[in-house]
Amino acid sequence: MTTILKVDNLVKNFGGLTAVSNVSLTLDNNELVALIGPNGAGKTTLFNLLTGVISPSSGAIIFHGDNGTISLNNKSATQIANLGLARTFQNIRLFSDLSVLENVLIALTNQYQESFIASIMRLPKYYHAEQQMREAALHLLKIFELDQQADQLARNLPYGIQRRLEIVRALATKPQILFLDEPAAGMNPEETADLSDLIKMIQRDFHITILLIEHDMSLVMNLAEKIYVLDQGSLLAQGTPSQIQQNSAVIKAYLGEEDDNAAN
Numbered sequence: 001m002t003t004i005l006k007v008d009n010l011v012k013n014f015g016g017l018t019a020v021s022n023v024s025l026t027l028d029n030n031e032l033v034a035l036i037g038p039n040g041a042g043k044t045t046l047f048n049l050l051t052g053v054i055s056p057s058s059g060a061i062i063f064h065g066d067n068g069t070i071s072l073n074n075k076s077a078t079q080i081a082n083l084g085l086a087r088t089f090q091n092i093r094l095f096s097d098l099s100v101l102e103n104v105l106i107a108l109t110n111q112y113q114e115s116f117i118a119s120i121m122r123l124p125k126y127y128h129a130e131q132q133m134r135e136a137a138l139h140l141l142k143i144f145e146l147d148q149q150a151d152q153l154a155r156n157l158p159y160g161i162q163r164r165l166e167i168v169r170a171l172a173t174k175p176q177i178l179f180l181d182e183p184a185a186g187m188n189p190e191e192t193a194d195l196s197d198l199i200k201m202i203q204r205d206f207h208i209t210i211l212l213i214e215h216d217m218s219l220v221m222n223l224a225e226k227i228y229v230l231d232q233g234s235l236l237a238q239g240t241p242s243q244i245q246q247n248s249a250v251i252k253a254y255l256g257e258e259d260d261n262a263a264n
């Protein structure tokens with residue numbers, strides 16, 4: 001296994017609050033890793049640090065991507081996205097008044113940036129690129145069984161399908177690492193089961209690394225090869241699903257209170 005992302009002693013302070021405290025972790029290529037912990041543990045803050053939404057107070061984020069080793073510490077969210085790290089959000093972020101297809105096309109435009117000049121100058125290349133993008137978007141939608149809804153407005157889709165579209169948009173950027181922030185939140189059991197199959201398929205067919213934040217423990221235990229547990233900003237434990245389920249500190253801080261968390 002080769003490492004694709006290495007986080008060393010990462011810290012994020014918000015005024016007097018340390019939301020992320022000396023967190024170190026490693027993601028390997030094509031690994032499916034879960035990040036769990038109680039509400040307010042710092043999980044989303046860690047995602048925000050790794051994807052450049054906010055910058056760390058201290059520590060290091062090192063990406064070993066296809067184009068070599070790069071520090072992500074001072075990179076913007078756009079630069080990090082272009083390097084191949086994509087995410088979904090805890091609260092769905094779609095262009096609700098655009099169609100399913102348009103939502104994917106917007107995500108795809110990043111990869112066809114050079115065609116922007118061509119589009120302004122109305123070069124034939126522009127029409128070619130546009131056609132390629134439509135084909136790529138429809139191909140992705142078909143894989144995720146959304147091609148029948150391509151012309152529907154995003155806001156008219158059922159909740160679980162909106163979440164799926166968000167994942168498709170993230171994948172359209174051809175990431176090497178996909179960060180999913182509570183993808184099962186608000187889903188019914190059937191949607192959650194579909195999501196579980198979908199995440200497995202993405203790992204297998206897209207050959208990418210996935211870091212998953214989730215409160216649904218059955219989903220986490222079923223999917224993850226490795227689990228990190230955050231509690232009050234610090235790493236409480238790491239290990240395989242069975243190691244985590246048997247870890248007394250984890251049970252005390254988190255798993256024993258699963259019912260409380262499920263209410264949120």
Ligand SMILES: Nc1ncnc2c1ncn2[C@@H]1O[C@H](COP(=O)(O)OP(=O)(O)OP(=O)(O)O)[C@@H](O)[C@H]1O
Nearest residue numbers: 014017019037038039040041042043044045046090
């Ligand atoms: N921009 C910010 N400014 C100030 N405090 C923040 C900011 N973002 C997060 N926090 C605080 O950092 C802590 C960690 O929040 P975070 O959203 O990372 O938790 P979480 O583990 O994702 O929780 P949940 O499971 O509820 O989504 C919380 O106390 C939160 O209030």
Ligand SMILES: [Mg+2]
Nearest residue numbers: 043044045090
């Ligand atoms: Mg969160």
